[in-house]
Amino acid sequence: MSDASPIPLAIHGAAGRLGAAVLRLALASPACSVVGATVSPRSNQLGRPLGGEGALSYCEGLDPSVMPAQTVVLELSRVEALPAHAQQAATEGWPLVVGVTGLDGASEAALAAAAEQIPVLLAPNFSLGIALLKRLAQVAAEALGPEFDGAILDVHHRHKVDAPSGTARALAEALEGAGRTVPIVSQRVGEVVGDHTLVFAGPGERFELRHQAEDRTLFARGALAAVTFLRGQGPGTYTMDDVLAARGGKAAAP
């Protein structure tokens, strides 16, 4: 039977663009209870109240002595902070949802080590539409065969640190697994929330699969869906594909 009690949720990077959107949604959601919200040591939010009904303030780190046992941690800060956060989550037995993108060797190693002890969900994109796009891309690539070239266009706002996006990389990996090399073109312009276009071009024809994120609350909703999914899972690595499958969609072909 599924546990319907509110999920104790701690958010790293709670004052960032994505973190603030998730925090707003989590504070308003009966499905979660926010038990921690970290910001960078430089943040002018440090020590300020989070809002909502509780008496919590933004803090610099999570204190295990005050975290409930079933806490789920959402990592939305920066890749540099990730190894320490992953190590703490593994030590404390807190399931970890990672929304940060542009992972480097140190963070990948820390996450792989953590996944031996706790459930870790890696989501370079919290959109369920993107999870579906990835499946459709695999189906198209396999059906079309090597006569069709693939390419990915990744357009994001000018503040985005990494290029190509984590989503574009994941889509390229999915397509390359089906036997082709896929170039990625990245543009960082204005305030675009996130567009990904897959182009397939073959003899005499061309078609596109496109996803446009219109509003950051899309990612916030997906992040909370990932948190809900991860509660109660065993150690290991999960993705938004597992969240999509758990909602009734068929699992992607391996």
Ligand SMILES: NC(=O)c1ccc[n+]([C@@H]2O[C@H](COP(=O)([O-])OP(=O)(O)OC[C@H]3O[C@@H](n4cnc5c(N)ncnc54)[C@H](OP(=O)(O)O)[C@@H]3O)[C@@H](O)[C@H]2O)c1
């Ligand atoms: N998975 C998805 O669907 C999705 C969607 C959008 C974005 N993202 C990714 O999520 C990450 C955050 O994106 P964003 O647009 O929200 O960036 P952002 O606005 O720069 O937010 C990151 C926040 O983390 C803070 N931070 C830095 N070090 C920290 C630490 N040690 N502890 C706690 N907080 C710390 C930063 O503070 P300072 O500015 O003071 O350093 C900043 O407020 C990026 O990797 C982005 O690519 C993922």
